[in-house]
Amino acid sequence: MTHELRKRGTSQFAFRLIANDGAARLGEIETPRGRVRTPAFMPVGTQATVKGMYPGEVRATGADIVLANTYHLMLRPGPERIADLGGLHAFMNWPHPILTDSGGFQVMSLASLRKITDAGVTFRSHLDGTMYELTPERAIEIQLLLGADIVMQLDECVKLPATRAEIERGVRLSLVWAERCRRAFERAPLGRALFGIVQGGDDATLRLESVRPLVDMGFDGYAIGGLAVGEPQAVMLRMVEEVAPVLPADRPRYLMGVGTPEDLVEAVARGMDMFDCVMPTRNGRHGLAFTRFGPINLKNARHADDPRPLDAESACPAARDYSRAYLHHLVKANEMLGAMLLTAVNLTYYQDLMAGMRAAIGERRFGDFQLATRELWARGDIPAL
């Protein structure tokens, strides 16, 4: 069964490792919807839209794949409806690869009255109070109805800090659900991929206990979940250091919900291939720009009279063709265009960073790239005269 699944899953879904530089990996995921160059950053399109961006614009930033959230889409507009409309790609006018999460994480953070049992999780919709049940089987069914190219197992993501007992329960439940998801996924059409998720909180032993059974089950890719949930960066990176080496080298590795530009560089240095985070989009909507010279808060009054663009050398029109004074004005005036421009700036910067890492790994100069990138961040933004 495992072998069959794997064979079926990889006949149109495939990961090719192109180069290593230390632990950092340059690769390529093939899907029926197109190629994903790794290391890859996936912009978050929670409700079937990357907030404030046209899909063509998201593509133009350099994104090969976006993430959409099962929890939101199961509540509204509903996976059966999206399937009837031709699937999520057609629905959101994004013909390229899509990864969907399993819904589990957001049930924990957004829904009320949630109750977790071995069977799954029941919860009350934050929108209209309707009760829902999300089982491993339903999580897979929903993601297949959506038409996701990469499907995630249902897992229990424990927020940190947590007791060892809580973390252990998360590991155990996630493994039980992994196996049920794997079975449910046997009905998946050709070319879809299923990723298993390693849990284990900030406990290296539990992390390793989580990895082995998952790898034995056989997934098309492996995610590290339950990080970037409140722990210090050093803890997150230590967990990555423990887990990445024991993951199969021929499968993509996805660090869920991460992170800052620095997190991305550090995690790539430790062998991770895929990332998603709301940081560039959410912070863009709140006036924060990510740039080669570190973050710039456009709300700050020092920008009010600054005629300079955020980065005159950027290929991104939003970073190049609008003054900081104008961006400051738009942010202060709460204008949509401010959120649109800063989201574009941030997603472009994130993709530029990934492209820079890919090029550096390919040329075996990732260490130099890390140093140079850190130097620019440390230089910081130069205020107007």
Add this chain to the structure above:
Amino acid sequence: MTHELRKRGTSQFAFRLIANDGAARLGEIETPRGRVRTPAFMPVGTQATVKGMYPGEVRATGADIVLANTYHLMLRPGPERIADLGGLHAFMNWPHPILTDSGGFQVMSLASLRKITDAGVTFRSHLDGTMYELTPERAIEIQLLLGADIVMQLDECVKLPATRAEIERGVRLSLVWAERCRRAFERAPLGRALFGIVQGGDDATLRLESVRPLVDMGFDGYAIGGLAVGEPQAVMLRMVEEVAPVLPADRPRYLMGVGTPEDLVEAVARGMDMFDCVMPTRNGRHGLAFTRFGPINLKNARHADDPRPLDAESACPAARDYSRAYLHHLVKANEMLGAMLLTAVNLTYYQDLMAGMRAAIGERRFGDFQLATRELWARGDIPAL
């Protein structure tokens, strides 16, 4: 003085009447920033941005000119600041013509503690409570600091219904201010234009009493103000019928704050050349699409499963490349992309309507165009099967 002003004003600003069809006029305004084809619809860019649209996108809808609001910009970010930053065109990344209003209308509708005297109006900012004074001279100064191509006189716009005494006062005050604006505008750089505003509420006699002194003063264009402020459409059109014929044929005529697609067609039929209105942008943000087949409310549940685009034959990607089901979802989910797409749909439809009117007037078939347009509107939207 009048002669000098006119001469200076038209040396780079000029209006050319190309064709008449009945009272409808096809024309062209030349400005140093480019050409405005009339009849023209001006999208509203209140705070130096057409809400939810990139400037390049506004241009792509067919807009030759946008309107910006003096009231908002004088409060934030301030006209002196915009001037220091190179003017409004550079600030908002819109190199094409800009018309600014005088601020008067929005002082009346948004500011508190306003006090009107012959000298001008004092008011408290709705943003931070600061007291401001707006005189005819300051209104001109602000608009010149912004760098507007077309500057509007300060006027008193009386909301309807109003007593004859209130309307009379508005007419008298607006005429006094018109003359002071005209004098203040003598300092304007070459190529800028100043428009006078006809007041008079819903009283034809007062309207005509307002026109004659204005025309004697000599302006580069004439606006009809104080309509679309609560009166029935028939009253508005009757006022236009009274006023338009006595306005100089060789100057552009601007009907302020108008209107629905039908208003535009009816006002063009009565000799008006320029329009502005928040309707396409504001309604777009609230889920209403204007189309060839009349308005379509995307909030309506009937769209939830409708795979059809709003108008498969539209040149506008927003009308063509996204299903009604998706637009419905975005609107219900309060996603920015819904507002962005519907704003684009609406501004494109408005510009298509203007382009259709211009072509029809040029070919002396405006009557047929009116009939055909009304027929499509009357047909209405065809619901999904």
